Amino acid sequence: DSGVTQTPKHLITATGQRVTLRCSPRSGDLSVYWYQQSLDQGLQFLIQYYNGEERAKGNILERFSAQQFPDLHSELNLSSLELGDSALYFCASSVGAYQETQYFGPGTRLLVL
Amino acid sequence: KNEVEQSPQNLTAQEGEFITINCSYSVGISALHWLQQHPGGGIVSLFMLSSGKKKHGRLIATINIQEKHSSLHITASHPRDSAVYICAVTPMDSNYQLIWGAGTKLIIKP
Numbered sequence: 259d260s261g262v263t264q265t266p267k268h269l270i271t272a273t274g275q276r277v278t279l280r281c282s283p284r285s286g287d288l289s290v291y292w293y294q295q296s297l298d299q300g301l302q303f304l305i306q307y308y309n310g311e312e313r314a315k316g317n318i319l320e321r322f323s324a325q326q327f328p329d330l331h332s333e334l335n336l337s338s339l340e341l342g343d344s345a346l347y348f349c350a351s352s353v354g355a356y357q358e359t360q361y362f363g364p365g366t367r368l369l370v371l
Numbered sequence: 372k373n374e375v376e377q378s379p380q381n382l383t384a385q386e387g388e389f390i391t392i393n394c395s396y397s398v399g400i401s402a403l404h405w406l407q408q409h410p411g412g413g414i415v416s417l418f419m420l421s422s423g424k425k426k427h428g429r430l431i432a433t434i435n436i437q438e439k440h441s442s443l444h445i446t447a448s449h450p451r452d453s454a455v456y457i458c459a460v461t462p463m464d465s466n467y468q469l470i471w472g473a474g475t476k477l478i479i480k481p
């Protein structure tokens with residue numbers, strides 16, 4: 259158990275809908291990272307937050323947004339969902355802002371029908 | 372050409388064999404990470420190293436900064452080692468995010 263929690267574990271929804279994925283980092287970790295992993299693909303970095311502020315942005319679509327709250331949990335919002343958004347979404351956390359060891363949550367498996 | 376290349380892409384071996392997975396990179400780095408993704412999807416960080424060698428149980432990771440190459444070794448492999456092993460690097464420029472390899476899918480047969 260990495261100490262990073264993600265909810266929900268599974269999510270099935272329809273095209274055009276909006277969903278929110280939630281992540282709670284390990285106690286003491288200030289950075290939260292979001293990744294997307296499509297079927298049989300590698301991890302794609304989406305976005306990083308550090309202590310409430312956006313730190314770095316990767317290949318995140320405009321339909322996706324994220325935020326980190328004062329209690330350091332983070333939410334990833336996916337809107338106008340398309341079939342191709344079906345994927346595993348991972349959250350990871352680390353102590354600092356830079357690329358040290360990241361601890362991964364169990365992931366949220368999203369299926370868009 | 373990808374900045375982080377892993378080989379082999381797929382590896383099937385018998386239980387007990389010594390396993391080597393390679394990672395080569397083309398950028399200057401401050402650290403290299405090895406992670407393991409289980410068939411169920413969970414990802415675990417195995418090592419972060421910037422020089423030399425680290426060992427944890429049956430896993431050994433080495434890095435040669437001059438050659439821009441790292442290896443992950445598994446001794447006395449076991450079917451439970453079956454997973455995807457991912458190499459990622461932290462580029463020297465701290466503004467960049469981790470650069471990820473495509474992963475090596477390892478299957479250990481009993």
